[in-house]
């Protein structure tokens with residue numbers, strides 16, 4: 159598992175979560191959406207700019223709207239696997255996200271999560287992607303470019319709601335990089351995909367007549383170093399408030415730190 163993560167930048171852990179828990183997370187997110195969206199929730203605003211009927215419905219940082227939701231950002235099986243893959247003793251939550259793709263949704267453009275986080279380039283971070291339904295090709299599942307994490311980080315992709323080739327992004331990072339064949343991950347409810355935040359990824363068109371919901375968690379390893387100036391430029395600077403420069407894990411209301419056991 160660790161070798162695959164190092165070489166290809168991702169692993170799929172089958173049946174890591176009970177499907178009852180996955181359904182519970184989904185239901186709680188829908189409750190958060192219904193409760194806060196009509197009130198114009200602050201942490202929702204950062205994504206509403208992208209919202210139209212053909213775009214993914216994207217809600218960032220549910221845990222800031224409902225503190226009880228933090229338990230879903232600290233599922234021990236996920237923390238332990240994330241720590242093992244990054245070879246670290248604990249992780250800070252950088253972001254939690256609900257991505258719900260309506261029928262006909264154009265998908266999520268190819269990007270690297272690292273480029274949005276206020277971390278030094280030596281820091282390690284991981285995305286844990288949790289499908290909230292069983293996936294097949296038609297639903298527009300996650301697409302990743304295995305091995306693309308080895309080439310560094312491009313600038314943030316501004317329009318996440320169009321489709322472009324991940325190899326174009328890769329060429330921006332390293333013009334000598336070889337062509338990478340993307341793979342589509344038709345994972346099932348209960349499975350978790352872990353990938354290095356430098357892996358180029360996104361998803362394609364939802365060609366079904368169903369919504370395609372997913373939950374993703376982003377963590378930084380405990381050795382990670384935050385860059386305050388970058389945090390200030392972030393769309394939601396207050397999320398990173400209280401983070402010190404330096405390597406200490408920081409616990410405050412917004413950034414939670416969890417140890418492996």
Ligand SMILES: O=C(O)CCC(=O)C(=O)O
Pocket residue numbers: 255257265266271285287298299300359360361372374
């Ligand atoms: O769920 C998707 O379609 C894309 C997920 C993604 O880009 C992310 O979690 O960063």
